[in-house]
Amino acid sequence: MTTLLKELRERFPEQVCSVEESVPGQFTVLLNGPDATAIARHLLTGRQARLATVFAEDRVSAEGVFYNYYLFDRPGDPAWVLLKAPIPAGHPSFPSLAAELPGVNWAEREIQDWFGLEAAGHPNPRRVALHDNWPDVHPLRKDFPLDTVLPPFEGERHVYRPAHGEGVFHIPVGPVHAGIIEPGHFDFAVAGEPILYLQLRMFYTHKGTEKLFERLPIPRAVFLAESISGDSAFSHATAFCQAIERAAEIEVPARAQFLRTILLELERIANHISDAGAIANDVGFMIANAHAGRVREMVLRLCETLTGSRVLRGMVAIGGVRRDWQRTQVEAIEKTLEVVEHEFRDLVAIIRSSNSTRDRLERTGILRPEKASMLGIVGVAGRASGVDLDVRRDHPYEVYRHLTFSVPVYQAGDVRHRLLVRIDEVSESIQIIRATVAHLPDGPHCAPAQPIPPGRCALSAVEGWRGEIIHWVRTGDGNRLERCKVKDPSINNWPAIVEAVEGNIVADFPVINKSFNLSYSGTDR
């Protein structure tokens, strides 16, 4: 990484102001202006780096500028590079990368909506994070008080791109759906059954989470992180705690790291099992879903035994975990895993034995590898389409650096392979937990509480069951945060659904959607 940074300084001497390693493994490259295009292009094409996310920060009152952050990583290098581009408050505009890098489409528009910084040259600069009928406000700016009450909205609704032609029509679905599904609007342009084009509208559950983080005392903010996306409560909260720990240089005791690893994997197992059943259910193979529900329940009950919460809430804390485990609880893990492994194998056998299910899943909703890497797809969906990314291996945290495990990657990119990635990962996770339990050290389960020093920045990434979760924090005075950026993998992966459904028939959309199973709440925040 040092050679890369040296190279950046030499190639772009006029643009790079300074390079510092703010936190071990995290390099911040300060630019002298809002234009990061040339460096980004060099990193992406010349250095095969990947742009993980783009986000902004309001530092107008402190430094007189906004900052745009571009987060890069490179295959085979555990370090992160954060380009920090100042944007003058008097001219709030930055050149957009979305035209050449469609993956940052929504991220840049979020910055436009929330900070009022114009993404100049964006191919589709319309509202995304705040809906079209919102007044012209920018809630993540510091001069926007959290308790602002906006007048009732009277602006115009979103206009979808029309589809014309004989027999072509639109099917609007949502935002309220049947069943227990979060809100999101899907507008299908169809010619009979085949889907021509899908337009998405999210952010119906926008809760201003990133703004809320700036108000809460840090220990309480952990609970907010848990509620970003209910099915990834533990992953999000761990990502948040890690970011704070890195910023404040808190040493997490070894035992706490082991416990966190076990719980992260349990969350993955529970969700993957549930998804395997749900995918089968959406093609009408209900017996598999019934069994999946049964097996998942065993995992959830184990979670309750270990943490008091079926969905692992209230367990992780700054500096470690809230409760230690007794010997009987550790034994319960081994016992339950034994049964779960056996039962899951049976479940997989049931799904594999059904030819009619295979016929529905195979070659349905194909996301091609080249599209997946262009759109920046991460996690399960990425690995089924040849995107070989896994934070646990690429940027190891907790005890993953000491573990060996394989990361399943397939090239086919259809619903069946997204299911296969999940199935393989459950087996890997079980092995990871076994290895972790076998070497569980003694010692304290949490570092002593200490005040968090202000003005520190740090980044943390966790491989949630869905994919890469990133939290970036800047600490503030009085044990509070200045800014917390949250990136859920769902926000990367929505474009994948748009891509995967094209040419498929409307009746297959539910199972394609389920094979991605993205979080609306995590997207909307």
Add this chain to the structure above:
Amino acid sequence: MKEQMITRLIENATQLFLLLALAPLVTGVIRTLKARLQTRRGPSIFQPYRDLLKLFRKGMVIPETASWIFAATPWVVFFSTILAGLMIPMVAAVAPFGLLGDALAVIYLLGLGRFFLALSGLDSGSSFGGLGSSREMTISALAEPAMMLAIFTVAIGAGSTGLTQIAGAAIGQNWRFLAPAQMFAFAALALVLVAETGRIPVDNPDTHLELTMIHEAMILEYSGPYLALVEWAASIKQLVLMTLLINCFWPIGLQPTWFGFGALQGIGWLLAKLLFLSCAIVLLETVNAKLRLFRVPELLAVAFTLGSLALVSTFLF
């Protein structure tokens, strides 16, 4: 003369009662059996009655775009299905309304109901309704000919398309379903039964996913008493088709005429055979996933081919 009329009245009333009362029970039994096979407890077998009762007590929401068709459809569907039900032999070969029409009339009465359902799906103005109507019509365009071929096969054996004659000819020939023509025709009609009653692998009656629905998508905008009528009619249609299949191909226990104790025996056999057929449907629904929508025509093409084979083999053997 007068006595005979009273007897006929009792017969008609009994069959009407059986249609109305038995249909929700068959749906309930299938649901419960399915739940049990899927390691779920499932609802009581009487749940469909409670659902109907609940719906009849509820208010209705009618789409602003809807015309008279939307209001007329539940009645048309309900009464055409009842009429078709009275024209088939249930307990005895003699059907109460057997003189009104033959097997073709039954097929077209069911077709009338479906036609109106498809119209109301379009009439409701929702895109799901249109989607359901288009799918239902695609499927029925293929299912109907297959059904006719199967019925013609048995009709040729009986020398008449009258269902009373068909059932009458079948009585006493308990092993006749082993004849090749009968087997092909049975398979064809069984596939049609699955398609027409909206069961897996053609349609999924339990799904909440509007985009995958066929029958349910058409009636998505119905609520309250209208929905109750449509759902009741759907379960009666299911009973009618199941009974048709049972009495044409498994005449065991079917009585030639309604007659005292014999009628009771006929009802007993009917219930037993319905239970057996329900178990078969449940098994089929549990071990299969739903077909890809565009492969449903292939399945119905199989039904049509089987029907043709049946018809050809009646002349060969």
